Amino acid sequence: MNEQNIALETASLGKRFGRKWALRDCSFTLPAGYVTALVGPNGAGKTTLLQLAAGLLRPTTGEVRIFGHAPYTNQLEALQRLGFVAQDHPLYRGFSVADLLKMGRALNPHWDQQTALARLEKLRIPLDTRAGKLSGGQQAQVALALALGKRPDLLLLDEPLASLDPLARRDFLRILLDATIEQGLSVLLSSHIISDLERVCEHLVILSASRVQLAGEIDEILRTHKRLVGPRTDPGAVASLHNVIEASHTERQTTLLVRLNGQLFDPSWQQQDVSLEDIVLAYLGQSRGEQVAGEGQSSNERIGATVASGGAEGEEAAR
Amino acid sequence: MIWMTWRQHRREALIFAALLAAFALYLIVLGRAMYVDFYHAIGGKSPALCLQRQDYNEVCGNIINAFISKYSVNTQPALLWFIILPPLLGMFIGAPLVARELETGTFRLIWTQSVTRLRWLLTKVILLVVALALVFAAFIPLIFWWKGPFAMGGESMMIGGQGYPIMGILPFAYTIFALALGLAAGALLRRTVPAMLVTLGGYIAVALAIWNWGRQNWLPPVITTWNPYASNGPTNFKNSDWILYQGYVNQAGQRVGIGDAFSACAPNGQLDDHVGSTFNACIQSHGWLSTVVWQPADRFWAFQGIESAVLTGLAVALLALTIWLVRQRIA
Numbered sequence: 001m002n003e004q005n006i007a008l009e010t011a012s013l014g015k016r017f018g019r020k021w022a023l024r025d026c027s028f029t030l031p032a033g034y035v036t037a038l039v040g041p042n043g044a045g046k047t048t049l050l051q052l053a054a055g056l057l058r059p060t061t062g063e064v065r066i067f068g069h070a071p072y073t074n075q076l077e078a079l080q081r082l083g084f085v086a087q088d089h090p091l092y093r094g095f096s097v098a099d100l101l102k103m104g105r106a107l108n109p110h111w112d113q114q115t116a117l118a119r120l121e122k123l124r125i126p127l128d129t130r131a132g133k134l135s136g137g138q139q140a141q142v143a144l145a146l147a148l149g150k151r152p153d154l155l156l157l158d159e160p161l162a163s164l165d166p167l168a169r170r171d172f173l174r175i176l177l178d179a180t181i182e183q184g185l186s187v188l189l190s191s192h193i194i195s196d197l198e199r200v201c202e203h204l205v206i207l208s209a210s211r212v213q214l215a216g217e218i219d220e221i222l223r224t225h226k227r228l229v230g231p232r233t234d235p236g237a238v239a240s241l242h243n244v245i246e247a248s249h250t251e252r253q254t255t256l257l258v259r260l261n262g263q264l265f266d267p268s269w270q271q272q273d274v275s276l277e278d279i280v281l282a283y284l285g286q287s288r289g290e291q292v293a294g295e296g297q298s299s300n301e302r303i304g305a306t307v308a309s310g311g312a313e314g315e316e317a318a319r
Numbered sequence: 320m321i322w323m324t325w326r327q328h329r330r331e332a333l334i335f336a337a338l339l340a341a342f343a344l345y346l347i348v349l350g351r352a353m354y355v356d357f358y359h360a361i362g363g364k365s366p367a368l369c370l371q372r373q374d375y376n377e378v379c380g381n382i383i384n385a386f387i388s389k390y391s392v393n394t395q396p397a398l399l400w401f402i403i404l405p406p407l408l409g410m411f412i413g414a415p416l417v418a419r420e421l422e423t424g425t426f427r428l429i430w431t432q433s434v435t436r437l438r439w440l441l442t443k444v445i446l447l448v449v450a451l452a453l454v455f456a457a458f459i460p461l462i463f464w465w466k467g468p469f470a471m472g473g474e475s476m477m478i479g480g481q482g483y484p485i486m487g488i489l490p491f492a493y494t495i496f497a498l499a500l501g502l503a504a505g506a507l508l509r510r511t512v513p514a515m516l517v518t519l520g521g522y523i524a525v526a527l528a529i530w531n532w533g534r535q536n537w538l539p540p541v542i543t544t545w546n547p548y549a550s551n552g553p554t555n556f557k558n559s560d561w562i563l564y565q566g567y568v569n570q571a572g573q574r575v576g577i578g579d580a581f582s583a584c585a586p587n588g589q590l591d592d593h594v595g596s597t598f599n600a601c602i603q604s605h606g607w608l609s610t611v612v613w614q615p616a617d618r619f620w621a622f623q624g625i626e627s628a629v630l631t632g633l634a635v636a637l638l639a640l641t642i643w644l645v646r647q648r649i650a
Contacts, residue, residue, distance in 0.1 A: 054427075055430070055431070056426075056427055056431065076435050079431065079433050082431065084431040086424065090425045090428045092327070093423070095326070102326075103323055103432075106322045106323055107432035108433045143428070150432070
C-alpha cells in the first residue's frame with residue numbers, strides 16, 4: 001500500500017495530559033475507502049485519538065499521519081484532506097446556516113456547495129436561522145453537512161450518532177456509506193453503540209484503557225475469533241499458540257474466547273462463531289481485568305494475551 | 320478569511336466605528352465653536368491676537384484664562400475618551416479573539432478547515448491593525464487641529480501634558496499594545512472574562528509605568544544649573560518645555576528640597592529671589608545652586624517615536640507568544 005491508500009496511520013502514538021496518559025502506544029493503519037468504527041467505553045481515549053488525527057492535539061509520543069501528512073506539523077495538506085466533527089458539534093451560534101455554508105466555501109478550496117445545500121434542504125433545515133436557535137440534532141446535521149461539504153478524503157466523527165434519533169441515524173449512516181462508495185471517502189467514527197455500526201462498518205478499532213486492544217477488518221475479526229468449549233482444563237496449551245481473550249470455567253467445562261493464529265488442531269475443543277458485540281465486550285472486559293490485575297483470581301482469567309496492535313503492548317500491559 | 324473575519328467581528332467593529340464617529344463629531348462641533356471663540360475679539364482683543372502678540376497683560380491674561388478653562392482637557396473630559404479607547408479595544412476585541420473560540424469549542428470547527436492556525440490568526444490580526452491604522456491616521460490631523468489654539472500657547476505640545484497621550488501616533492501605539500495584550504491573555508487563560516480583566520489590569524500597569532517613570536526618561540533630560548547669586552538663569556524656556564524638577568542642588572549635585580531651602584533662608588516665608596537679594600545670598604552661603612531638569616519641547620516627535628517603539632515592541636513580543644500558544648500549546 002502506498003501513502004494514498006492509507007487514510008490514517010498511527011505509530012506508537014501517545015498523548016499525555018499532565019500525568020495521565022489518555023492514549024498510549026497506539027499503532028494501527030486504516031486503508032482508504034472504508035468506514036471504520038472506533039469503539040470503547042467512555043474515557044477510553046476515543047476523543048483523544050480523533051483529535052490527534054484532526055491535528056487539534058499534538059502527540060506526546062509517536063506520530064499520526066493522514067494520507068502521509070502529519071496533521072499537527074504539516075498542517076495544510078492534512079487539513080485540506082480531513083473533515084472533523086467534534087462530539088459537541090460546535091458551530092458559531094450567531095451565524096445563520098447560510099453564513100456557515102459561506103464560511104465553508106470561503107475557507108475550503110474543494111467546497112461542494114451543491115451537496116451541502118441539498119443535504120440541508122432534505123433535512124428541512126432553514127438557511128436563515130441562526131445556528132444557536134437550531135435543535136441539538138439539527139446542529140449536529142449542520143456540522144456534518146459542513147464537514148461533508150469540505151469534500152474531505154477522511155472524515156473523522158466523534159460520537160456522531162449520539163444526538164441523532166434512530167431514523168436520522170440510519171439515514172446518516174447510509175449517506176456515509178454512499179460517500180465511501182461514490183467518492184472513495186474514508187470514515188473513522190467513534191461510538192459505543194456497536195449494533196448500529198455493524199451494518200456499515202468494514203473495519204473496527206477497539207480502544208480501552210488508553211490502548212488499542214484490537215484493530216482490523218471486521219470480516220477478518222469474525223473469522224479469527226472463536227469461542228472454544230471443552231472439558232475443564234488449563235488453557236495454557238491453547239494460549240501458547242493462540243491469543244486467549246477471555247476464559248471462564250464451570251465445574252466440568254472451560255469456555256475460551258480466542259483469536260486464532262492459524263488452524264486449531266486440538267479436537268477436544270468445540271469451535272463456535274462469536275458475534276462482533278461479544279468480541280468487543282470480551283476485549284473491553286479483558287482490559288478492565290488488566291486495570292484490576294493483582295486483585296486475585298477472577299472468573300475471567302487473563303492469560304498474557306497479546307493484542308493485534310503488537311506484542312510489545314501486551315507485554316507492557318502484563319507488567 | 321477576510322469575509323470570515325468581517326462576519327465574526329462585524330458587531331464589535333460597528334460599535335467601535337459608532338463610538339469613534341461620535342467622538343469625531345464631538346471634536347468637530349466643539350472644535351468649530353472653539354475656533355470661533357479663539358478669533359472672537361472683545362474690546363479689540365481675542366485669545367488668538369493676544370497669543371500672537373505675546374501680549375500677556377491683565378486683559379489678555381483674563382481672556383486667555385477664560386478660553387483655556389472653557390476648552391482644556393480639564394473642562395472637556397470627553398477628550399479623554401481617546402485614552403480609554405485602546406484598553407477597550409484590547410478587552411472587547413483582543414481578549415475574546417482566541418479565548419472565545421476556546422471557550423465555546425468553535426476552535427475545533429475553525430481549526431479543522433483548510434486554513435492553518437497561523438494564517439487564521441495573522442489574517443485577523445493584520446486586518447484589525449490595518450483597519451485601526453486607517454482610523455487613527457484620520458484622527459491625527461483632527462486632534463492636532465483641535466489642539467491648534469493650545470499649541471500656540473504651548474500647552475498642547477508639552478510632552479508631559481494631559482493631552483499628550485491622545486496626540487500623534489500614541490493612540491495607535493497604545494491600541495496595538497492593548498490588542499496584543501488581550502490576544503495573549505486570551506490564549507493563555509482560555510477564558511474570555513478573566514482575559515478581559517487581565518488585559519485591563521495589565522494595560523493600566525504598563526500605562527502607569529510609562530506615564531510615571533518611562534516617559535520622562537526616554538532621553539536623558541537636560542540639566543541646567545546656575546548660580547542664583549550671579550545670574551537670573553536661562554530665560555529661554557518655552558511654555559511647552561517639560562520641567563521635571565526645579566529647585567536647588569548642593570555642591571555635590573544632590574537636590575535640596577524647596578522646603579529645606581525656605582526654612583534655611585526664608586524662615587518668615589518671605590521670598591525675594593532676585594540677584595543679590597538676602598534670600599539668594601543665604602542660598603549662596605550654603606553653596607547651593609539653582610537647577611532645572613527638563614525635556615525640551617522639540618523632542619515631541621522623538622518621544623512619540625520612542626514610546627511607540629516601546630509599545631510596539633511589547634506588542635510584537637505578546638503576538639509572538641500568542642502565535643506560539645495557538646500553534647504549539649493550545650489543544
